[in-house]
Amino acid sequence: MKNTWRFDDTELEFIKEVLASDFISSTSGNMNQRFEQAFAAKVGAEFAVTFNSGTSTMHACLAAAGVGPGDEVIVPALTVISTASVVLHQNAVPIFADVDPETFNIDPEDVRRKITERTKAIIPVSLYGLPADFDPLMEMAAEHDLVVIEDDAQAHLARYRGRTVGTIGHMASFSFENSKHMTTGDGGIVTTNRREYAVAVRKFASLGYAALQAGDGRVRKIAKDELQDPDYIRHDSFGWNYRMPEVAAAVGMGQLAKLDRYVATRIEIARMYRRVIQDSGCSYLVPQKTPDDCVNTYYTFGVRFEGEARGIAWRDFRKKYVEFGGDGIYAAWQVVYLEDVMRNYRFYGKGCPHRCPLYQGPPVQYKPGLCPTAEELQGKLMQFVNNYRDAREAQPKVEALARTIEYFGG
DSSP states (O other): OOOOGGGHHHHHHHHHHHHSSOOTTTOOHHHHHHHHHHHHHHHHSEEEEEETTTTTHHHHHHTTOOTTTOEEEEEESOOOOOHHHHHHHOOOOOEEEEEEEOOOHHHHHHHHHOOOTTTEEOOOOOOOGOOOHHHHHHHHHHHHHHHEEETTOOOOEEEEEEEEEESSEEEEEEETTTTTSOBBBBBBBEEEEEEHHHHHHHHBBBBBBBTOOOOOOOSSTHHHHHHHHTTTBBBSOOOOBOOOOOHHHHHHHHHHHTTTHHHHHHHHHHHHHHHHHHHHHHEEEOOOOOOEEEEEEOSEEEEEOOOOGGGGGGHHHHHHHTTTTOOOOOOOOOGGGSHHHHHHOOOSSSSSSSSSSSSSSSOOOOOOOSSSSHHHHTTTTEEOOOOSSSSHHHHHHHHHHHHHHHOOOO
């Protein structure tokens, strides 16, 4: 499926502005600054900082939170691997919490069980567009002096108890990868209401330049005589080069102007899938549960497949769906700690195959049985494509689902 419908003259006009400017680097241009301010206003946050990916965003958040060697960070077992790998980037230890079987999101009660004196942060993921259950996590964070970093890569404009995601935790990470609600091709952004975190993540994203501020990512805004002086000190902290290019920020400006429409379309298409399941009386496709006080913006339409109990194989259902014209059904990622790189401890460097050298806790065991709900759920999940131009384009896929259910019986 091609989503060429995403881009039009809206993005092109912003790109032309960048190409016509004197500087097209984020160190001196202002398109990133405009994009940051517009996105922050959209979600209701004080500050936003652009990045080159939705992974570097989380890495910077961990650094800003002071996470370092030997610290523990609690992450859900059911998520993309980058939610855990950024913890390893800081030489810290990912601790996996189980998930709720109905919402598919991190289980706050298991998070509580996993907190130790070494815990530094929690990264709840708003999976498939559904906000995580933030309130109990924020209460635990206050009780134990932890930092909560929202992973909202799939949940643009989702709402939790009246609040837009990106404004609830101490920091929040969004992705602009091509499949997301809005895209810059690749890219990401961090939002926060705390100035000190905004400064820290910005410096981490831009080589630790001393001139950077919470709301301004330009390095070359100071007087030229000062910048060119041999005694000028450029760097006062450590950082990587995670900046978003100005052209990508221009695309982001165009996409942001259409974000409400994109989100509304995904919600409408999700309702179409759900209506087919309900009208057919199908009992073995169980949609992700959205609590009444949440707004799910449906990065994808996720269901729990219980057909095996009725003799219907997951792969057979998918195959028939494709035969009837469906775009395919995506499986969930493998539970993170069961990926080869985690099970075989291929990190932390030579001579330390099983744990971080500065870690003071008992040896970490990444093996089956650690998060039983996530392990059982992972093989049952089905993700139906939700990324279409409009409901009309999605209609044949919805009809394919109806035919598939009819073929196997409700």
